[in-house]
Every structure is written in structure tokens, then in C-alpha cells.
Amino acid sequence: HADNHKPGKGVTVQPAVATWTSAIPVSWVYIELLSDLGYEVEDPMSLQNPVAYLAMSEGDVDYWPNGWFPLHDPQLPDNADDTITIFDPLCSGCGLQGYLVNNEAIEKYDIEGIMDIADREEVRNAFDHDDDGKAELYGCPPGWGCHEGINAMIDKFELGDRIDHVDAGYSANFTEALSQIEEGNPTLYMTWGPSAWILKLVPGEDVSWINAPGIVEDENEKASGIDGAVTDPIEMGFVAADIQVAANNKFLEENPAAKELFKQAEIPLKWISQVDGKMSDEDLDDSEVQPLARKWIEENQDKVDKWLKAAREAAK
Amino acid sequence: MIRAEGVTKIFGPDPDSVPPLLKQGKTKDEIQAETGHVVGVNNASFQVGAGEVFVIMGLSGSGKSTLIRCINRLIEPTYGKIILDDPEFGDQDIASMDEQTLRQMRSSRMSMVFQHFALFPHRTVLSNVVYGLEVQGRDKAEREELGKKYLEMVGLGGWGDHYPNELSGGMQQRVGLARAVATEAKILLMDEPFSALDPLIKVQMQDELIKIQRELDRTILFITHDLDEAMRIGDHIAIMEAGEIVQIGNPEEILVNPKTEYVANFVEHADPTGVITASTVALPFKDRHFEASGEEQDVTYWHRKGYPEIRFGVDKDGKLKRMTFEGNNVSIHALETCINEADNAPARHTDAAVYCQEDTILKQVMRGRAYSELPVVVNDSEGRMTGVIDEPELINGILEKRGYAQDD
Amino acid sequence: MIRAEGVTKIFGPDPDSVPPLLKQGKTKDEIQAETGHVVGVNNASFQVGAGEVFVIMGLSGSGKSTLIRCINRLIEPTYGKIILDDPEFGDQDIASMDEQTLRQMRSSRMSMVFQHFALFPHRTVLSNVVYGLEVQGRDKAEREELGKKYLEMVGLGGWGDHYPNELSGGMQQRVGLARAVATEAKILLMDEPFSALDPLIKVQMQDELIKIQRELDRTILFITHDLDEAMRIGDHIAIMEAGEIVQIGNPEEILVNPKTEYVANFVEHADPTGVITASTVALPFKDRHFEASGEEQDVTYWHRKGYPEIRFGVDKDGKLKRMTFEGNNVSIHALETCINEADNAPARHTDAAVYCQEDTILKQVMRGRAYSELPVVVNDSEGRMTGVIDEPELINGILEKRGYAQDD
Amino acid sequence: MNDLIPMLGGFLSDPFELFNIPIEEWVTQFVNWLVDTFRSFFRTYVSPPVKAVMESVQWLLTSTPPLIFLAVLFVIGWRSASWKVGLFAIIAFTIIGFMGLWDGLMVTLSLVITAVLFCLVIGIPIGILCSRKDLTYTILRPILDIMQTTPPFVYLVPAVMLFSIGNVPGLIATIIFAMPPTIRLTNLGIRQVPGQYTEAATAFGSTPRQILWKVQVPLALPTIMAGLNQTIMLALSMVVIAAIIGAGGLGLEVFQGLNRLDIGQAFVGGLGIVLLAMVLDRITQGLGDKAPGNRAGGDE
Amino acid sequence: MNDLIPMLGGFLSDPFELFNIPIEEWVTQFVNWLVDTFRSFFRTYVSPPVKAVMESVQWLLTSTPPLIFLAVLFVIGWRSASWKVGLFAIIAFTIIGFMGLWDGLMVTLSLVITAVLFCLVIGIPIGILCSRKDLTYTILRPILDIMQTTPPFVYLVPAVMLFSIGNVPGLIATIIFAMPPTIRLTNLGIRQVPGQYTEAATAFGSTPRQILWKVQVPLALPTIMAGLNQTIMLALSMVVIAAIIGAGGLGLEVFQGLNRLDIGQAFVGGLGIVLLAMVLDRITQGLGDKAPGNRAGGDE
Ligand SMILES: Nc1ncnc2c1ncn2[C@@H]1O[C@H](COP(=O)(O)OP(=O)(O)OP(=O)(O)O)[C@@H](O)[C@H]1O
Numbered sequence A: 001h002a003d004n005h006k007p008g009k010g011v012t013v014q015p016a017v018a019t020w021t022s023a024i025p026v027s028w029v030y031i032e033l034l035s036d037l038g039y040e041v042e043d044p045m046s047l048q049n050p051v052a053y054l055a056m057s058e059g060d061v062d063y064w065p066n067g068w069f070p071l072h073d074p075q076l077p078d079n080a081d082d083t084i085t086i087f088d089p090l091c092s093g094c095g096l097q098g099y100l101v102n103n104e105a106i107e108k109y110d111i112e113g114i115m116d117i118a119d120r121e122e123v124r125n126a127f128d129h130d131d132d133g134k135a136e137l138y139g140c141p142p143g144w145g146c147h148e149g150i151n152a153m154i155d156k157f158e159l160g161d162r163i164d165h166v167d168a169g170y171s172a173n174f175t176e177a178l179s180q181i182e183e184g185n186p187t188l189y190m191t192w193g194p195s196a197w198i199l200k201l202v203p204g205e206d207v208s209w210i211n212a213p214g215i216v217e218d219e220n221e222k223a224s225g226i227d228g229a230v231t232d233p234i235e236m237g238f239v240a241a242d243i244q245v246a247a248n249n250k251f252l253e254e255n256p257a258a259k260e261l262f263k264q265a266e267i268p269l270k271w272i273s274q275v276d277g278k279m280s281d282e283d284l285d286d287s288e289v290q291p292l293a294r295k296w297i298e299e300n301q302d303k304v305d306k307w308l309k310a311a312r313e314a315a316k
Numbered sequence B, C: 001m002i003r004a005e006g007v008t009k010i011f012g013p014d015p016d017s018v019p020p021l022l023k024q025g026k027t028k029d030e031i032q033a034e035t036g037h038v039v040g041v042n043n044a045s046f047q048v049g050a051g052e053v054f055v056i057m058g059l060s061g062s063g064k065s066t067l068i069r070c071i072n073r074l075i076e077p078t079y080g081k082i083i084l085d086d087p088e089f090g091d092q093d094i095a096s097m098d099e100q101t102l103r104q105m106r107s108s109r110m111s112m113v114f115q116h117f118a119l120f121p122h123r124t125v126l127s128n129v130v131y132g133l134e135v136q137g138r139d140k141a142e143r144e145e146l147g148k149k150y151l152e153m154v155g156l157g158g159w160g161d162h163y164p165n166e167l168s169g170g171m172q173q174r175v176g177l178a179r180a181v182a183t184e185a186k187i188l189l190m191d192e193p194f195s196a197l198d199p200l201i202k203v204q205m206q207d208e209l210i211k212i213q214r215e216l217d218r219t220i221l222f223i224t225h226d227l228d229e230a231m232r233i234g235d236h237i238a239i240m241e242a243g244e245i246v247q248i249g250n251p252e253e254i255l256v257n258p259k260t261e262y263v264a265n266f267v268e269h270a271d272p273t274g275v276i277t278a279s280t281v282a283l284p285f286k287d288r289h290f291e292a293s294g295e296e297q298d299v300t301y302w303h304r305k306g307y308p309e310i311r312f313g314v315d316k317d318g319k320l321k322r323m324t325f326e327g328n329n330v331s332i333h334a335l336e337t338c339i340n341e342a343d344n345a346p347a348r349h350t351d352a353a354v355y356c357q358e359d360t361i362l363k364q365v366m367r368g369r370a371y372s373e374l375p376v377v378v379n380d381s382e383g384r385m386t387g388v389i390d391e392p393e394l395i396n397g398i399l400e401k402r403g404y405a406q407d408d
Numbered sequence D, E: 001m002n003d004l005i006p007m008l009g010g011f012l013s014d015p016f017e018l019f020n021i022p023i024e025e026w027v028t029q030f031v032n033w034l035v036d037t038f039r040s041f042f043r044t045y046v047s048p049p050v051k052a053v054m055e056s057v058q059w060l061l062t063s064t065p066p067l068i069f070l071a072v073l074f075v076i077g078w079r080s081a082s083w084k085v086g087l088f089a090i091i092a093f094t095i096i097g098f099m100g101l102w103d104g105l106m107v108t109l110s111l112v113i114t115a116v117l118f119c120l121v122i123g124i125p126i127g128i129l130c131s132r133k134d135l136t137y138t139i140l141r142p143i144l145d146i147m148q149t150t151p152p153f154v155y156l157v158p159a160v161m162l163f164s165i166g167n168v169p170g171l172i173a174t175i176i177f178a179m180p181p182t183i184r185l186t187n188l189g190i191r192q193v194p195g196q197y198t199e200a201a202t203a204f205g206s207t208p209r210q211i212l213w214k215v216q217v218p219l220a221l222p223t224i225m226a227g228l229n230q231t232i233m234l235a236l237s238m239v240v241i242a243a244i245i246g247a248g249g250l251g252l253e254v255f256q257g258l259n260r261l262d263i264g265q266a267f268v269g270g271l272g273i274v275l276l277a278m279v280l281d282r283i284t285q286g287l288g289d290k291a292p293g294n295r296a297g298g299d300e
């Protein structure tokens, strides 16, 4: 019976964790849950996305709960279909992505969307930081999914001669956007949440999401109820990403309990954002988030027990 | 022109701890054994006149190089003054000169030949030679011209484009020599400049050196281990021992009157025939050695005690007027006039005698004796007879490097 | 023990192009001007017997260092053989020896003193000296002992822990010397090993060298520019000019019979009194110079033409039995027995004569003449009178470095 | 009292639990202060001229027609080393061109050239200074350590804050990382010049400047060139990091390749960088081999 | 015919439009083949021993109580340089400890030590070899260029495929990047030893090995130590990149700090690396200054 109670006994699990902060609380929840199932869970390895997926497909890492899809699609290795399983979202539509402009500029130029910047010359010039006649868009690093998304939009609407998508690492891009905003310059950038970035420049307070064309077919698909959007509903320009567990197939085969858990578990965006904010405000170490995860589990014991039960069932 | 006063150089971490020990009379070796300090030069004072060649000799490790390097301050003397009396720089103490003046002084007044040559390996021979001129800021054409001239002088005309590592030791040394003289500086510091040269080229170089020294009236400090060289070119010679200068004098003084055992040993192997002069070895024309044996007209006849067959007729001024051998008058000739004849004569004259000057060197006197069997008469600059040299005096001079002068 | 045959070294990119030019009789300078190749050594052949000191002299740049370096193949000879006849290695051509044997030969048979010292700057003096022993694989205690012994020998006992850059030039040179002799190799290659030494230490070192050479029966190849040194220690001397060996001979041969003008000039400045022997300068006891003047009992009296007052009574074996001066018999002494007396005598004897051996050097003969006014008699090894030396012969010997021997 | 013993035990086994130095906060505050105070200064007065220099180099390179560029390249390779090097340079650049990376190559080349020039102009005098005074080198050595080992990732963000995104912070990061070998090896090379040569030069009354340029630098040149070589290599190794802050060029290819796990693309970018490295290495090697100081190793 | 002229014009202005070398594909295929063929070999036979070495070093360092570690460190600093250096080392490590990074420090230190050891053990013999034969160096020089300038990002991915994530590929990348200066400067140092000294050694019948160890290496030591110093610096500069593929340690702090826009965290990690660099630099400098070859610069 005890066996039944701890299906993961004797199995060592190697998780990975993403490098952004909002990945941490999610990561801890899964570690706690797997431990409850009796797994021996190693400290998670902090890896960049492509490396994490590669390692997962090689079996060097067993899973991570930090997949953002479809955003991460381009970062999957070629053989991902055979080696990696991506589970149903643990938090559906939680990965908000979109374009932001600082509020001052929005007021001054009365901006509702990217097209306002692209089409109106005086606005475009105001957003042009390097005097090349194009408005700067501080976007995503080459190779990321969002990089391709932005470029697709630029291509589709032929914005290439008016909008300059800056090619650089994301930290660099964001830092530049932040600096420009602090300098009081109208600035257009792309970001996502929950994340540290959103905590630095808070939509609604400092900046606002603006409309971007390209994804939405009709009005219903527009997002509504987003904090800090210039319009409601708003056309974000990206589909909101689902946060999903990705795991190595071989590991899953050998560990039906874990597999069942990955299928079942869900974590609310609100809590993730809350912890993310707390980490930033109180400057918490990663390890200091663990008790918060435990606390959340305790507070949601009913739900959690259900998942664990299902997992134990599956292990039989 | 250069006056060194109490120049001292102590090598080691705490030089000031050493002079008290020296005062206590500790030797260089004792100090080294006790404190690890090496006494390079100890209280050296000397003076070099303008246009003089001042030779420094001494045992290996006695501090010659250190001393000469103190003069242009390549080595900072621990104590002492080095006064340079120069028309342009005035009376200045090199030891306390500021950097700027020191540099000017080095580039315009002094140049140096190094014991280990220290040719620049990355420069061709010619561009080594012109280095000093470059520093002086001469223009290129002038530099090349002078450089080539001096390279020619040291017999390496064709080697200007080679690099030092393609040259033999002696050739390198000559490049170093050319480099030093090319600056035409008034003072030349030369640390064993001819040590790697064969005797022929060495003599040539000595001649060249003396020539340029005369032409340009240069002052030369010269370290050498070659006694004959020292005797040949040195106006004064200083002998060093364990950091101290034990004797300074002209070559003959040093050779004939060594002040200490050490100096005597040191000069033992010198060839005296080129240095020792007639006056030194001659038997002095004094009562002790001669007796009068009659007068005739204006002269008094003298003969050496025990040798009555040779008589010298000396007038009241002390000049030799007549001379007889076994009663017959003999003719008297100046040495110079009969040297050639002497070389070719089948036998030595007994009917002719030879006189020389007090400063005639033994080598010449020997030629006189090859001409005539009779004693060589030595006259002073006024023409007064001061002594005679017969075979014993000659042999004594050659073997013992001194004459009767000492006895008096 | 070492035989060099046609050793040639051409520096430059295409050495093979040079021998035809040499055959055409082109000089080294011409070849250098035309092709840029430098003829280091040209067709040198010589032989050095075991236990011999073989001295190489010559102008600066004449190829001495190159030749000596060919012997241990520091420089690869372009052509020629160097046969080493060694009990252990057998008859071998060093020029074509394989690396392994060459190394063994170098470490066990040969060692070298370098013209530029080439002391290892990162090793203390003592550890420089023991380098060769280290290579031989001797154990540490033995090494240290030998090293200290030889350091003592060169007079640097207290300097073992210093580094070479703290030593004067001459001291460095002696360290190089100690390093070479410490290996106790049978063959010593010495490239101007005493050039930086003062005369006193130089003589000491020469004595030490000769001592260890005798003790261990070493073969020494010795480059020097010091003629007196060459004369003093050399069994044979080779004189080089522009890469070629122009004359090989023992010191006196070279001094007395220079083969070419060049050699004659070269040895001009040597001090002959230590080299030239009595037999060379003596007036030969032959009819041409002497006439008989009566017989008495078992001897015939002879006198030199023109000097009837001195008569030599020679028996039928040719031995000098009696001697008279102005009719009086004089006593006859061996030179050695009267040297001391001669030094202290107030006047020269006319009642005593001196005889010496044919190989007595001039310096000694002069002492004989200081003892007695009468000619010095020269006897051969059998005691037969072969000549006499009077003042003219002596002077001629000193000045011209030759005697009557040539005339015959 | 009773608590003390376990506390002591804890301290012995893990003494660092006692307290934490709040350096993180200090730094954050300091950087904030720095940025607030100097940002506009740097962005207005420092960035633009540097950028102008870089962009004119870049303009020069990119506006030269490739064929002319290759011809010039050949001449440079040939004069500084040999015709073989010239040929190799052409082939290497042509390969990069046919991989479709000509423009990236030009951007990277201009970054590297500018950075290396700065390194030489600043580094060699500093290296010389260090060789003169032990104190200077003692002080500088830890600074060099900092320059070389502070991960660029640490100062990328502040650099972007101060200098904006793009070439300028990339160039600065490259200069910081690549300069130390030039300084160190200039210092080492000059210190290793045997005393007898400087002494001889001194004896002829040379000024320190003359000793330096006529004796020390020529003799130290092989070592200085080794420093230059390292500087070039390190500058090239920074190309990818420079791309992360927007300097573009070949580094961007690699960065992108990594981000999307595209080994091929990363490799192509990397190959471009490597070929560029080889060309620059061979050219500087050629210059170094001609250095007269090489004679010093000979058997003088 | 009419088409030809614009085509030619196009070719002249942009000759590289003609075609593209499909290197990307070749590489992808090659890497796939490589991984398929050798993965299990590397993962079974190469990774484990390397990992074992690293982990035992790491185990040794982490399991030593910090206070004992500091004591040992002091002794090392003192013996190799001076007590000042020992003291400095203690202070530096203590600061890192109080920043809460002791464990990270130990991980990084073990990575660096292992990498530098490998670099020395492999690099010095290769450097010596290069100094012996011009050909070897001619061949090796471009390889060194490749090692130093191929952006680690290029081979990180294949390295992960072949060696898995974690210490091993991080170590390998570090060794590749950090080894060239050791090789280059060993080669340079030995080549610069004046011929007269090797000649003297030869004349005494030394074997090539004896010449090497008794003369060349001691005299070249200052230069070799400069190479070692550069190797250490470069190894430390790879620490962050190694962290990207899971090597952990101080680099991870920096890497996370960057990704989270936490300048403070990145700085703290960077400071740790820099302090470590300084300590290692001072210790090796001490060893280098004691090198007997330093006498050669003197006025002999
Ligand atoms: N590496 C070299 N390259 C070119 N020429 C050389 C080289 N070494 C020596 N030579 C030339 O060979 C000739 C002989 O040189 P060597 O050193 O044997 O002379 P030496 O007789 O020893 O002279 P010294 O008495 O000056 O030492 C010289 O003309 C010299 O220039």
C-alpha cells in the first residue's frame, strides 16, 4: 500500500527551470508535487530555452513546466516530435504578449496602435531614436518565436521602411526601451508577462498595451479585460501563450504517475504573477520561493489531492 | 678635465652599512662574507687631464668597469663626486647632475665602448655605428657618411648591412668601437675595447685611437689587461686592487717604481723595452761610479771604475766632447743617425760610440749597442752627459725593469 | 687524437656555389662581395696529438671560432672530416656522427669555453659550473664537490651562490672556464678563454690549465690573441688568415721562420725572450766564424774571428774543456748554478764563463750574461759546444727574432 | 550560553551563514545613480562620436565594391606577409561572401578593426608605462584582471543604459575584454629586453623616448605582436556578445542560430568569424615576423 | 546578350549573389551523423571519466570546511607569493562567502582549476613542440585561431548533444577557449631564448630534453607564465558561458541576473569571478616572479 502511496520512490528526477522569474513558482509547485509522489527531485537546472529543450530531448533533463507555446515552437529541436511531449496547458492563455508604448507618448500623440506610429510621420519621427527615418521597435532576439511573429507582421503590412525591429538580446532591447522611456522619449517595445519586465514597466501605470494587426480575424478574438490596454478589447498582435509542461518521452513512459500529474495539474495566473511580484519586491532567492509553493499547495489541498490521486492511480 | 673624488660604489641592499666596516679596515672579502655587500669601488680619486689617455688596470673583479661606469653614471656611485670641467657645461658634478643635463652630457661629451660590446641585435652594423649620431639628431646623410667613415676605420667597410650576429667576436668589438668614436665626443670611456682583437688589428686600432685622440684632442679612459697596450697608449696608468686605486703614475713610473708588491707583480710581465727609458737604466755619471783620469785642453777624462780602457772627455758644462777606446779616439754619433747602419752592419764598431737622449726607450738603445760595442752615452735635453749604458745595465733593465737610479 | 681534413664552412643560402669560386682563386672578400656568401673556414686540415695544446691564432674574423665550433659540431661543417681517435669511440668522423653518439661524445669527451662566456643567467655560479656534470648524470654530492673544487681553482670560491650578472667580465669568464674543466673531459675547446683576464690571474689560469692538462693528459684546442700566451702554452700554433690555415708549427718555428709576410707581421710583437732558444740565436761554432789558434794537450784553441782575446779549448769530441780570456784561464759554470749569484753580483765576472743548453730561452741566457762578461757557450745535449752568444747575438735575437742559423 | 555551542559549530562548518553583505542592493543603487547622473552625458557626448567613427569605418568597408575590397585585401596580405597570405585572405573572404555573409562580415570587421585600433592606441602606451614603473603595473594588474574576467553579461545592461543599444556598447565591451593582452605583453616584452642594450642606449645619451622606440620596442616586438594577436582573437571572440547588444554582424548569425537550435546557421556565422580571425592572424603574424627584434633570439 | 550586361554589372557590384554555398545544410547533416555515430561513445566513455575528475575536485573543495579551506588558501598564497597575497586571498574568498556565493565559488573554482590543469598538461607540451618545428606551429596556428574565435555558442549545442549538459561540455568549451595562450606563449618564450645558451648546453652534450628543462623552459618561464595567466583569465571569462549549458557556479548568478534584468545579482556573480581571478592571478604571478628566467633581463 505504501508503494501505492509513493509511486515515484527510488526514481530521481532532473527538472529544468527557465531563466525568467515567473518560471520559479511554477517550477517549485511541480517539484513539491513530484516529491509528494515519492520522487527524488534534484535541484532544477537553470537553462536557456533551446538548451533546455535540447537537453530534454536527449534525456539529460526530464521535464520543465516552463514551456510557452506557440512562442517556443522555433526553439524545439528537430526531433522534438519523437522525444518530447508537451502537455495540456497548466495555465491557459497565461502568457500575455504584446506591444507597449509609454503613456506619455500615448497621450501626446493619441496612439491606439502600431499603425498610428507607422503611418503618421511626426509620430514615427518621435519614435525614431537613431535618425534612420524608422520608428524603433524593441522586439525579440533573432531566433525566438516572437521575433518571427513581429517580422511576420512587418512583412504582412509592409512596415519594413517605417518600423525598425531592433536585433539584439532581449535584456539589451528591454534595457534600451526602459532607458528611452526614462529619458522621456516615445518608445515602442514588445514584452510578455508574467515576467520581470512587466514589473519594471507596469502596464497601466507607466506604459500601455497598444493594438497591433495581424492575428485576429474578427472582433470576438480580441482580448478583453487586460490591465493597461489602450482600448478594450484590444488586438494584442500575438495569441496569448499557454504555459505548458514539456517532458522527455522516455521518462514519461517509465513514470506514468508523473505523466498523469503533468496532465492534471493547473496553476492560476494570478498566483504566479503575485509570487513573481513578491520575488521582485522582496528580492527573494529562488530557494525562498519554495515555501510559497508549499503554502499554495496547502491552500489548494483539495485540488492537489485529486491530481495526486489520479497520478497514483496511473502508476498502478 | 675629469676629476673623481672619493668615488665609492657598494652593491647590496644597504650600502650605508658598509663604510664603517671599511673604516675599521675590513677587506672587501670580509665584508662580502659578513654582510653580503660587494664593494665595487672604494674611495677612488684621480684626475684626467684634457687630451690625456688614462688607463685603468687591475685584477679581474677589482672594480674597473664599475668605476668607469660611475663616470657616465650608468652605475650610480654610492658616494663621491665626479667633476667634469667642460667649456660648455662648466664645472659640474656628474654624480649629482640632473637627468636632463646628464643626457646632454652623455650624448655630446662622452661615449663608451662596452666590455660585452652590447651591440643592438636588431640593427645592422652601420645603423649600430650611427646610433649615437641619431641620438644627437644629426641628419641622415651626415650620419651615414660619418658611420661609413668610422666603419672603414675599424676595417669593416664591407659589413655595414650585416647584422651583429653574423660577425665574429673581434668584428663585433670593432663595431662597438666605431659606434663610440663616431659620435666624436670629447671623452671616450673604453672598457677593454681591444680585448678580442688579434695583435695586428689591435695595433692598428691603437694607432687609430691615438690618431683620433690627437686630432680631436680627446680624453680617453681606457681599461685594459694588456700591459704593453697600457704602456703604449697610456699617459697615466691607475692600478686597482679590490676596489681601490693603489697607484697612479705614468707607465715608466709604474713599471720602475711599483708602489706595492701587488703592483710589482702586476707589471712583471710587461715588455719593458718599449717603455723603460735610457735614463732609468743608465749608470749615472757620478763620482761613485766614475773616476777622473787626467785633463786635456778643455775636457776632463773620466772612466768607469774598473774599465780604464774607455775614457769620456767631458767639458766643464758636463757635455761629452771626446771619447777614447784603448787610447784611440772614437767618433761619437747620435743614435738616430746610425740605426739603419746598425741593422746592416756585419760587426760592431769599436771605433765609434753612440749617444741617446734620456727618454730614449730601451729598444732603441739596443739598436745602438748593435752598432757599437762601446757603452751608449745618455745625454739630457741640454746635451749634458748623465750616464752610460753598457750591457749589464741593459740586461738589468730588461730583466728587472729598473736601473741604478734606485740605489741613489 | 683529432685530425681535421679539409674542413670548410660557408655561411649563406647556397654553400655549394662557393667552392668553384674558391678554386678559381677568388678571395673571401671577393666572394662575399659577389655572392653574399661568407667563407668562414676554407679547407682547414690539421692534426692535434693526444695531450697536446694546439693554439689557433689569426686576425679577427679569420675563422678561428668557426673552426673550433666545427670540431664539436656546434657549427655543421659544409665539407670535410673531423676524425676523432678515441679509445672508447674508436676512429670516428665527427662531421658525420649520428646525434646520439655526438651527444655522448660531447658530454664525455669534449667541453668548451665560449668566447662570449654563455653562462646560464638563471643559474647560480656554482650550478653553472656543475652543468656539464649534471648532464653526465653524476650524483649531486659529487657534482657539488667537483664544482666547488674548480670554482676554487679559478679563484672564485666565495661566489658560488651569486648569479652571473653580479660578476665582473673576467669573473664570468673564469666561471665559463671552471664549467668547461669541471667535466674533466679529455678534449677542451677554448675560445679566447683568458681574453678578459688581467695579467696576474691570466698567468695563474695558464698555469692551472697546464697543470690539469698534464695531470689528466688533456688535449686542448686554444684560441688566443695573446702571442705570449700562445708561445707559453702552445705545443703547436696554427695561424689562420681569411679562413685558411697559413702556417702550423711550434712556437719558435713560427716566430723564427714565419712562412709568409702575414705571419711575420703577426708575430712581430711577441716577446721573444721567453720563446727563442739559445741555439737559434747563437753564433754557430763553425769555421766560417772561428779560427783555430794553437793546440794544447788534448784540446784545440779556437777564437772568434776578430776577438782573439777569448779562446775556447775544445777537445776532439767537440766538448769545451778550457777557456781563456786575455791569456788567463777562466772557470766554466753551468748557467743554472750561477743565476742567483748573477742577480746579486755587483759586477760581471771576467774570470768565469757560463754555458747553457741549446733549448735554454733567451731570458735565461741574459741572466748568464749578467753574471759574466764573456760569451755564453751553447752546448748540445751531448755536451758538445755548438755556438756562442755574445751581446750582438742576444740583441739580434731580441730585436729581430732570429739568429745566424738562417744564414747557413 | 547553551545556544552558543551549536552556534559556534554552525559557524565553523558554515561561517558564511552569519550575515550577508548586501552588495546586490548597493550595486543596484549605484548603477541607478550612475545612470541617472551620467546617462544623458554619455548618450549625448560619448556615444555619438564613437558611433560616428565606427560607422564611418563601416561605411568605408560596406561601400567599397567587394571586388575592389578583395583586391585591396590581397595587397595588404601580400605586403605585410606574402602573396600566399594575400591569396588566402581573398579565398577566405570569398567563401564568407558566398555563404551570403558579406555584409555581416563587413560589420564585424569594422567592429574588430575599430576595437583593435583602440586597444593598440590605448594599450601599448599603458603597457609601456607599466614596464617603466613596478607600481603602475601593480596597480593596473588587478584592473586588467577585472577587465578580462568580469563577464560581459554583467556590464551589458549598464552599458546599454549608458551608451544605448548598438555598436557603441558592443565596441566598448570588446575593447575592455580585448585590451589586457596588449598591455600585459607589451609590459612583459619590454621588461625582458636585456639590460645591456638599454644601458648602451643610455650611455649614448638617449632620451627615455629614444630608448623606448629605438631599442626596447623593436626588441620587444615579437612579444608585443603576440599581445596584438591575442587582442585580435579576444576581440573576435566578443563578436557574438556584441551582437547580443545590437552590434549585428556575423555574431548575430551565431546568436540567432543558438536561439533557434539551428546548428547550421550558428556554424556558418562561426565559420565566418574564424576565417576572419585566420586572415587577421596571418597578416599580423607577417608583420611580427618582419620585426627586427626577432634577430635577438639568434646566436649572437 | 542584352541580359549579360546587367548581369555583369550585378556581379561586379555584388558578386556573391551568384550562388550560395549550402554549408548550413552540410553542417547540419554532418553534426547529425556525428551525433548519431559517436553520441553513445562519448556519453559512455568520455563524459564519465571527465565528469569523475571534475566532480572529485568539486567534492574535495565543497566538502572542505570553509575555515580549513581558507587556511590552506593562505598557505598557498604565502608560499607561492607572499603573506600579503595569502591574506588577500582569504579576504577575497571571505567576501564572496559573505555574499552567499561560497558554494558557487567552489563549483566555479573546481571548473577553472580542472580546465587550467588540462590546458597546462596539454598546452605546454604542444607549445614546446611548436617551438621546435616551424611546421608544427604553421599547422597549429590556424587551429588555435579556430579554438579561440569559434564562438562557444556554435559548439555548445553539438557539445550538449555529445556530452550531455552540465560540467563536461562546459569544461570542454573552457579548455578549448583557454588553451591557445598557453601554447602560443610557451612557443614564443622558448623561441626567444638566446641561441648562445642553448648552444652552450648543446656543447656539453645535453639531450634535447635536458636543454629544454634545464635551459629553455627556465629562461622562457616569464613568458610561459604570462600564457598561463591569460589561460586563467580566459577560463574565468568562460564561466558564464559554461553556466548556460548547466555548469552552474558563479556564472549562473550572472546569467540569471542578466535574464532577469537584475543588475545586482549579475554584479555579485561577476564580482565573485573577478575576485577569484585576482586571487589566481596573484598566486601565479608570485610563482612567475620566482622564475629564474627573470634574471635574464638583468644587465649581465
Ligand atoms: N652566423 C654567421 N653568419 C654569417 N657569417 C658568419 C656567421 N658566423 C660567423 N660568420 C663569419 O665567419 C667569419 C669567421 O668568423 P669567426 O667567428 O670564426 O672569426 P674568429 O676568427 O673567431 O674572429 P674573432 O677573433 O674576432 O673571434 C667572419 O667573417 C664572420 O663574419
Ligand SMILES: Nc1ncnc2c1ncn2[C@@H]1O[C@H](COP(=O)(O)OP(=O)(O)OP(=O)(O)O)[C@@H](O)[C@H]1O
Residues within 6 Å of the ligand: B011, B012, B038, B039, B040, B058, B059, B060, B061, B062, B063, B064, B065, B066, B067, B115, C165, C166, C167, C168, C169, C170, C171, C196, C198
Ligand atoms: N650588479 C652587481 N651586483 C653585485 N655585485 C656586482 C655587480 N656588478 C659588479 N659587481 C661586483 O663588483 C666588483 C667589481 O666588478 P667590476 O665589473 O667593476 O670588475 P672589473 O674590474 O671590471 O673586472 P673585469 O676585469 O673582470 O671586468 C666585482 O666583485 C663584482 O662581483
Ligand SMILES: [Mg+2]
Residues within 6 Å of the ligand: B064, B065, B066, B115, B191, C168, C169, C170
Ligand atoms: Mg670589467
Ligand SMILES: [Mg+2]
Residues within 6 Å of the ligand: B168, B169, B170, C064, C065, C066, C115, C191
Ligand atoms: Mg672568435
